[in-house]
Amino acid sequence: MPSVETVRGPVDVGDLGTTLMHEHVFVLSPDVMQNYGDEYWDEEVRVADAIDKLRRLRDLGVTTIVDPTVVGLGRYVPRVARINAEVDLNIVVATGLYTFDEIPHFLHYRGPGTVLGGDEPMLAMFLRDIREGIGGTGIKAAFLKGVVEERGLTPDQTRIQQAIAAAHVETGVPITVHTNGPHQTGRLALDLYATAGVDLTKVVVGHAGDSNDLDYLREIADRGALIGADRFGVDVFNPTDQRVATIATLCAEGYAEKIVLSHDASCYIDFFSGDSQATKEQMLPNWHFEHIHRDVLPALREQGVTDEQITTMLVDNPRRYFS
Numbered sequence: 001m002p003s004v005e006t007v008r009g010p011v012d013v014g015d016l017g018t019t020l021m022h023e024h025v026f027v028l029s030p031d032v033m034q035n036y037g038d039e040y041w042d043e044e045v046r047v048a049d050a051i052d053k054l055r056r057l058r059d060l061g062v063t064t065i066v067d068p069t070v071v072g073l074g075r076y077v078p079r080v081a082r083i084n085a086e087v088d089l090n091i092v093v094a095t096g097l098y099t100f101d102e103i104p105h106f107l108h109y110r111g112p113g114t115v116l117g118g119d120e121p122m123l124a125m126f127l128r129d130i131r132e133g134i135g136g137t138g139i140k141a142a143f144l145k146g147v148v149e150e151r152g153l154t155p156d157q158t159r160i161q162q163a164i165a166a167a168h169v170e171t172g173v174p175i176t177v178h179t180n181g182p183h184q185t186g187r188l189a190l191d192l193y194a195t196a197g198v199d200l201t202k203v204v205v206g207h208a209g210d211s212n213d214l215d216y217l218r219e220i221a222d223r224g225a226l227i228g229a230d231r232f233g234v235d236v237f238n239p240t241d242q243r244v245a246t247i248a249t250l251c252a253e254g255y256a257e258k259i260v261l262s263h264d265a266s267c268y269i270d271f272f273s274g275d276s277q278a279t280k281e282q283m284l285p286n287w288h289f290e291h292i293h294r295d296v297l298p299a300l301r302e303q304g305v306t307d308e309q310i311t312t313m314l315v316d317n318p319r320r321y322f323s
Contacts, residue, residue: 004322005140006064007077007084007091016090017063019318022176022206022230023289024067024266025050025083025091028074033270040273047083050267053289054087060293064090064318066262068145068176068206072098074270077134092322094176095129096145096164097122103156111159122163130171142322144168147178148185153192161189165196174202174321176228181210181238190223200224202321204260210237212246221250221258226317230262232296233287240286244296248303256309260317261296265289 003010026046033041057065069075077093084091097104110116129141144164148157161177168175175198179186186205193203201224208220209229220227229247231237247259265288272280280287286295297310 002323004092005142007081007093007139011064011090013319013322015063016315016319016322018061018314019064019066019260020057020062020262020289020292020314021066021204021260021318021321022068022228022262022264023065024069024073024264024269025054025080026074026076027069027266027269027271028076029270030074030076033074037270037273040270046268047079050083051086053267054083054089057289058087058089060290062089062289062293064092066092066094066143066176066318068094068096068143068178070094070096070098070145072104075134077137077139081137081139092142093134093139094143094145095126095134095141095167097160098145098147098178099156099160100147100149101151101154101156103159120159120163120166122160123166126163126167127170130167130173141173143173144175145178146175146189148180148189149178150180150183150185152183152185153188158192161192162196165193165198168193168199168202169197172199172202174204176204176206178206179208179228181207184211184213184216186220186225187216190220190225194223201226204228204230204321207231207237207264209243209246210234212238212242214246214249217246217250218253218255221255225258226321227255227259228262229259229313231264232261233263233265233284233291235284235286240291240296240299244299244303248300248305251300251305251309256305256312257317259313260321261292261313263287263289263291265291
């Protein structure tokens with residue numbers, strides 16, 4: 001079987017096992033943390049906490065997490081590698097760029113059509129992460145990550161997505177795209193990818209599960225892409241019972257082979273620090289790595305989803321995505 005790159009090196013795709021397809025170890029704002037984070041960030045405390053949370057997840061039977069933390073979300077692979085050395089878990093990391101709208105100034109003035117011109121630097125960055133490794137670590141990215149949010153394909157977002165598509169076409173590594181479920185921006189992403197020659201069977205339409213519009217979700221699957229039912233626990237966007245009912249309906253219609261599951265949770269996210277962290281835990285008590293195995297899978301079974309279909313969503317679909 002083919003292998004997939006992880007923080008600890010290549011792993012046979014047949015050994016990925018039970019896989020959560022959209023989780024983060026950390027989501028951070030590095031320049032804010034460096035200047036103002038002393039109140040919120042203690043490196044040793046956070047590392048120890050992450051090790052504990054990931055060990056508990058491993059004890060539930062999860063053997064792989066796919067971490068789409070890229071530039072724009074505080075990606076720092078050496079810290080993740082330090083944590084992974086203490087946890088028997090496969091962590092698959094990404095390359096790409098996370099922004100809801102404008103491109104970073106670092107990239108704004110260079111590349112095709114810019115003041116300085118030249119080749120697209122994002123493509124070179126993404127290819128280096130995939131082929132050589134990230135930031136001198138030798139740890140290689142195994143998939144690409146971008147965003148098409150409520151504002152849609154702005155000029156900058158179009159440029160980012162074109163670079164992601166080009167990196168996919170050149171290397172064959174798959175894509176996960178953050179989308180806005182209620183605004184159905186997954187459709188925009190798939191249209192662009194199809195035009196650029198992307199294999200849509202290698203695309204996860206992230207956060208599509210925030211929507212319960214069955215026609216929209218069927219369209220994603222019928223075009224070949226995977227439905228990212230990957231925000232379990234974020235009940236403010238879509239309550240768990242409704243997410244479960246939607247997936248149960250799709251499974252009953254034969255779409256289990258087009259669904260992947262996850263939480264979009266993290267060991268620590270600095271969007272919620274200090275007092276806001278306590279507020280987040282009160283508002284979103286189920287937004288953690290253990291919600292699917294402890295609560296969601298029993299609920300799916302009660303709605304008629306079979307163990308075979310659960311294995312398809314958690315094991316078989318991730319294996320195919322990385323094959």
